[in-house]
Amino acid sequence: MQHESGKFATIYALVKHIPKGQVASYGMLASLLSGVTARMVGYAMAATPEGQGIPWHRVINSAGKVSERPGAERQRQCLMDEGVLFSKSGKVSWPAVRWQGPPETWLSENGMDFMEFLTIQSRWP
DNA sequence: CTTCTGACGAAAT
DNA sequence: CATTTCGCCAGAA
Numbered sequence: 001m002q003h004e005s006g007k008f009a010t011i012y013a014l015v016k017h018i019p020k021g022q023v024a025s026y027g028m029l030a031s032l033l034s035g036v037t038a039r040m041v042g043y044a045m046a047a048t049p050e051g052q053g054i055p056w057h058r059v060i061n062s063a064g065k066v067s068e069r070p071g072a073e074r075q076r077q078c079l080m081d082e083g084v085l086f087s088k089s090g091k092v093s094w095p096a097v098r099w100q101g102p103p104e105t106w107l108s109e110n111g112m113d114f115m116e117f118l119t120i121q122s123r124w125p
Numbered sequence: 126c127t128t129c130t131g132a133c134g135a136a137a138t
Numbered sequence: 139c140a141t142t143t144c145g146c147c148a149g150a151a
Contacts, residue, residue, distance in 0.1 A: 007147055026133050038133040040147055046131050047148070053137040059132075075132085 011044040017102045018058045021105055023092060024099040025062045031120050032112070042067070055110045062125055063098070064091040064093070094125045 009032055018024050024040040041059065048056040057078040066072045068077070076086065084097050101121055107114060 027135090030133085035149090037145060038135090039131095039145065040133085042132050043147055044132095048132095056132085057134095061132080062134060064134095069132055072132080 006108070007033075008044040008047065011036060011041055012048070012054050014053070014102060014106070015045075015054055015056065015059060016054055017106060019098045020055075020058075021084060021097065022099040023058045023060050023079065023084060023097050025060060025125060026060050028124050029059065030098070032110075032117075033125065038062075050118070060092065072091055098124065103123055 011029060014029055014032060019053075026045070030038045031037045031040045045056050045059055048054050057075045060075075061067050066075045068073040075091075079092075080086070084092055086092055101117060104114065107117055
């Protein structure tokens, strides 16, 4: 995230707000950023720079599962270490661990009014 | 410069 | 229900 501009940088900045023990889907994050798709969030997570405190492991897919790939097991372990529970089929319970969204300071800094945020949030898993 | 390749998900078929 | 389509970033080769 060398150049403070660009889609990825915006995505990383948002991911940093997800607290320990909570998770967000690629789509949830994309819904808060204009011009960003869930796919792009996936691309960004795959390219997450290390050593910058970006909790990449707290981002999973809309089905409530850690996206299958080499390294998925490590991600599940990171989440379990934070107290996130997985069902036998490897899914989390969205109502139990879902991130509720960024703080209001983020909303104002990004020109999003609270009403708009609530509408977006209502479509989350 | 071109091509390739990644941790998605809604809508159409 | 299962499968396909497509959007259009960033960095490496």
